Amino acid sequence: MKTLIPTHLTERDKAVNWHPYTQMKTAGDAVPIVKGKGVYLYDEDGKKYIDAVSSWWVTLHGHAHPYIAERVFQQLNTLEQVIFAGFTHEPAVQLSENLLNLLPENQSKVFYSDNGSTAVEAALKMCIQYAYNLGKEKTKILAFKNAYHGDTFGAMSVSGRSVWTKPFGSMLFEVVFIDTPNAENLDDLKKQIGELAEETACFIYEPLVQGAAGMLMYDAKHLDELMKFCRSEEILMVQDEVFTGFGRTGKLFAANHLTEMPDIMCFSKGLTGGTMPMGITTCSQEIFSAFLSDDRYKTLFHGHSFTANPLACTAALASMELLLQEETLTAIDRISRQHSDFSKTLSNHPDVENVRQTGTILAFEYKTNQNTSYFNEIGKKLYDAFLHRGIIMRPLGNVMYLVPPYCINAEELDFVYETILEVLELFQN
């Protein structure tokens, strides 16, 4: 197998950069990317790679999309940034209007931040302070086992305890973790939640797909049941659509698969089409109203320097325009159908198990004699094999998944499928 020849950029990188989720002692050379166009990324040697993971699940319409670039360029020449306390601007107002139009009808207000983790932090603070402002003692939080909501301390606290959170274990606040719902355990889950309802501020969950846990999936109808129960027990619901939002699940939002409505929603990743960092937390009028007071202590004291940055808002506006075009919605359907067909092939493969799919997200496990886990050693070998063949996949241990940009065409996606089958042969058990 070809090892990438260290280039100028790679060497310079090694001297100065500390990469995310990377053991810098054993990591291979970082691939020096110089250009992106559509579904492809190009390295220094001109080799091109299909970005089958949308650059960590963010890219929707392909790299360096000319329409988004043009809109951001114009905005950059008009207004690049303004403090969002006491001031406002057209891109933020328009984006809030457009987004709220697409969300469940109870979503009424938009709070801006910088990324998925901060969108979650703001949501948690809204829930805790909602109870505080109403003079209620509610500080317990419910979350799913294996959840992932981000890497800041609050977001880590509501994420499942794992190797990622271990060094910080004693610093994380307590959270009650429950199983994801299925036909068998629903009654039991309701009982568990019912017993804690009095003290519980909120329930936070990734709807339908637990992404970072390895694309674990569960049914909308069971989540609906759980949500209905939380509603009846007056537990606030925080729906983290940081990953599932903007078409990933085959519909615009995971919310579109559900009949129950959450109180708060979190967005990031695909929000700007993957071009600029931005987070959004939306909430119902009821939540917002609990912060309206002559008592200044009831204010939500939270904000970031770049809150509602006009460039990021403009990128989001442009990306959402592209997303709602007939062509994109058709592509999302087509990718979902192609995934579904390929799932059947995979399900019959002797080295593959637990094939699962929700819309444009496809995941399956490579059978090994080690446990399914993030540290399963096959992950690195698979990663290298795909990279060598011009495809960027980032297996979570032995869990392989595809989350392609919507601009991937049928032939390119078929090439990815064929390569998966070829690589599976290579590592045949």
Ligand SMILES: *Cc1c(COP(=O)(O)O)cnc(C)c1O
């Ligand atoms: C990625 C992710 C986050 C964190 O977003 P960042 O922008 O990486 O901080 C939060 N929730 C979910 C569901 C995610 O997938």
